[in-house]
Amino acid sequence: MEEFWHSTSHIMASAVCRIFGDIKLGIGPAIAEGFYYDFDCKIQDEDLPKIEDEMRKIIDEDQRFEKIVMNIDEARKFLERQTYKLEILDEIDDEHVSFYKNGSFTDLCKGPHIERTGQVKAFKLLKIAGAYWRGDEKNPMLTRIYGISFESKEELDDYLKKQEEAKKRDHRILGPQLGLFEIYDEVGGGLAFWHPKGNILRDEIIWFLKKEHKNRGYFELTTPHIGKIELWEQSGHCDYYRENIYFIEKEEENYVLKPMNCPGHIMIYKSKMRSYKDLPIRYFELGTVYRYERSGVLHGLLRVRGFTQDDAHIFCNESQLKNEIEEVCRFAFDMLSRFGFNEYEIYLSTKPEKYVGEDEIWDLATDALKGVLEEQGLNFSIDPGAGVFYGPKIDIKLLDALNRAWQGPTIQVDFNLPDRFDLSYIGDDGRKYRPVMIHRVVLGSLERFIGCLVEHYAGKFPLWLSPTQVIILPITDNQLNYAKNVERIFISEGIRTELDSRSEKLQRKIKDAQELKIPYMIIIGKKEEEQEKISIRHRSKGDIGPYGIDDFIKNLKDEIREKLSI
RNA sequence: GCCCACAUAGCUCAGUAGGUUAGAGCGCAUCCUUGGUAAGGAUGAGGUCAUCGGUUCAAGUCCGAUUGUGGGCUCCA
Numbered sequence: 001m002e003e004f005w006h007s008t009s010h011i012m013a014s015a016v017c018r019i020f021g022d023i024k025l026g027i028g029p030a031i032a033e034g035f036y037y038d039f040d041c042k043i044q045d046e047d048l049p050k051i052e053d054e055m056r057k058i059i060d061e062d063q064r065f066e067k068i069v070m071n072i073d074e075a076r077k078f079l080e081r082q083t084y085k086l087e088i089l090d091e092i093d094d095e096h097v098s099f100y101k102n103g104s105f106t107d108l109c110k111g112p113h114i115e116r117t118g119q120v121k122a123f124k125l126l127k128i129a130g131a132y133w134r135g136d137e138k139n140p141m142l143t144r145i146y147g148i149s150f151e152s153k154e155e156l157d158d159y160l161k162k163q164e165e166a167k168k169r170d171h172r173i174l175g176p177q178l179g180l181f182e183i184y185d186e187v188g189g190g191l192a193f194w195h196p197k198g199n200i201l202r203d204e205i206i207w208f209l210k211k212e213h214k215n216r217g218y219f220e221l222t223t224p225h226i227g228k229i230e231l232w233e234q235s236g237h238c239d240y241y242r243e244n245i246y247f248i249e250k251e252e253e254n255y256v257l258k259p260m261n262c263p264g265h266i267m268i269y270k271s272k273m274r275s276y277k278d279l280p281i282r283y284f285e286l287g288t289v290y291r292y293e294r295s296g297v298l299h300g301l302l303r304v305r306g307f308t309q310d311d312a313h314i315f316c317n318e319s320q321l322k323n324e325i326e327e328v329c330r331f332a333f334d335m336l337s338r339f340g341f342n343e344y345e346i347y348l349s350t351k352p353e354k355y356v357g358e359d360e361i362w363d364l365a366t367d368a369l370k371g372v373l374e375e376q377g378l379n380f381s382i383d384p385g386a387g388v389f390y391g392p393k394i395d396i397k398l399l400d401a402l403n404r405a406w407q408g409p410t411i412q413v414d415f416n417l418p419d420r421f422d423l424s425y426i427g428d429d430g431r432k433y434r435p436v437m438i439h440r441v442v443l444g445s446l447e448r449f450i451g452c453l454v455e456h457y458a459g460k461f462p463l464w465l466s467p468t469q470v471i472i473l474p475i476t477d478n479q480l481n482y483a484k485n486v487e488r489i490f491i492s493e494g495i496r497t498e499l500d501s502r503s504e505k506l507q508r509k510i511k512d513a514q515e516l517k518i519p520y521m522i523i524i525g526k527k528e529e530e531q532e533k534i535s536i537r538h539r540s541k542g543d544i545g546p547y548g549i550d551d552f553i554k555n556l557k558d559e560i561r562e563k564l565s566i
Numbered sequence: 567g568c569c570c571a572c573a574u575a576g577c578u579c580a581g582u583a584g585g586u587u588a589g590a591g592c593g594c595a596u597c598c599u600u601g602g603u604a605a606g607g608a609u610g611a612g613g614u615c616a617u618c619g620g621u622u623c624a625a626g627u628c629c630g631a632u633u634g635u636g637g638g639c640u641c642c643a
Binding site: 044131136141146172244293295297386393412473477505511513514521523527 | 567568569570571577598599600603604606616633635637638640643
């Protein structure tokens, strides 16, 4: 598809040039889904239909894509007024470069292309956006037009329909609809309020996390949300992370709202002498942190300003490092699969421009992480320069409904904070040694994770996570007493149960329960009451017939215990 | 923060080309209905049209600023 999409971007660029004249061009590549082209020209939404019309003409003209080869000097002359193209040309280390020509439009391009413009049978320009030249905010902003194209109209319709479907899974719509959470402008962007049902979901996840951490030898901590600025100066955050920190001043004392949990855990580590026999020490905290994020980047629960991390810090010695990383990796992948996530992207992030510590130490840590990924046979990409200022890391990114990647689990090696805080343990020879730290989260932030989870399940959570697990739907008011009895039994068995006692028809109650994506509906009519049974309807399987109350409760408990996704 | 777009009832949206008391559906309240697997009916409450300023005899509608939201870009320990 790449060739096809890239060719469509040339068609779009030629249409834009026909309409707006001799404008400067940026780049116009194919992307994962579709293509874009950047123009140094003010183009607005209302221009898109005009451009589409012009593209249609070019397609109807069925122009041939011709390859033209020029030597560098000819190319430079040809691109005289295309300053952005000249920049690209300067980086090409070859005597000849290729151009592609369709109609009167000729563009520096290594190709390849499809044969003729007429092959593009269906296309749509999707959105218009600003994009800095070369992705650098110091450069001018160009106008980027995104589009998609196919060889048939059916494929295009299919694509557009899928996008529409995906939007219905958007956690920002489903979240408030299902009573999970809300973000109030009046309070501030990026600050989530958990409503009762969302809090149940959150609580289930927290309970599960705590149990899993205890099983793996972690000690749980709780640390304050604010602390003196000096702590953050010592950690280096004030230097390397300043623009994201919220500062608080009171009676001439300077405090910060904690943007990270690590210094807190370090305080506890430092509180007494540690022996090599104590290591590794694993401290875990559901730590709520606040970070200022630029207004344009906030996105529902997926990018917020206040969030709770399932954060842990492991203090160990260098010989334990590899094993600890392995354990953490296993832990993270295990947790993801327990929540039904099987598709994610893995990155190894290396040394950034701003960093602390020695180069050899960075190499050592990077190699340790890489070694674990390779030994576990995981597919990963290197993300150069994306490490934290204190160390390299493994990032695992989860995908949302529109396939955008969001960082979830991350494992970071840190040889630097132990230095800054002068951490030590006593070795078997009685001498002092410096421990190594691993920072890691296995779900990431609860907010982001739940945002992804909502989209992943499209709101249809497995039973164990469903805020309401069963809803009782009496067919007439005459069954209300029996329904209330059934409700009492379910609640006393620890099943999250609701009763729809409205004087509505059954169909209506089913529709509403279905929209709330409640896993099981218990239907009670005259028949059920007489036989002391209940009839069950599952949100996806439909009517699954009558059950004895005890039998059904046993089934529910099994399904909850197994954490099944049905 | 930058580019583009958007902002009307709790929610989803109509509002013609500026012209009296701004509409609908859902939801909510009250009443009627007691119906067997995805919407039963009636009545009613609810809006200083995001905010501020301007143009005009007249602004939800036109212009500007601000705030917020959306999609991108940049950023993201």
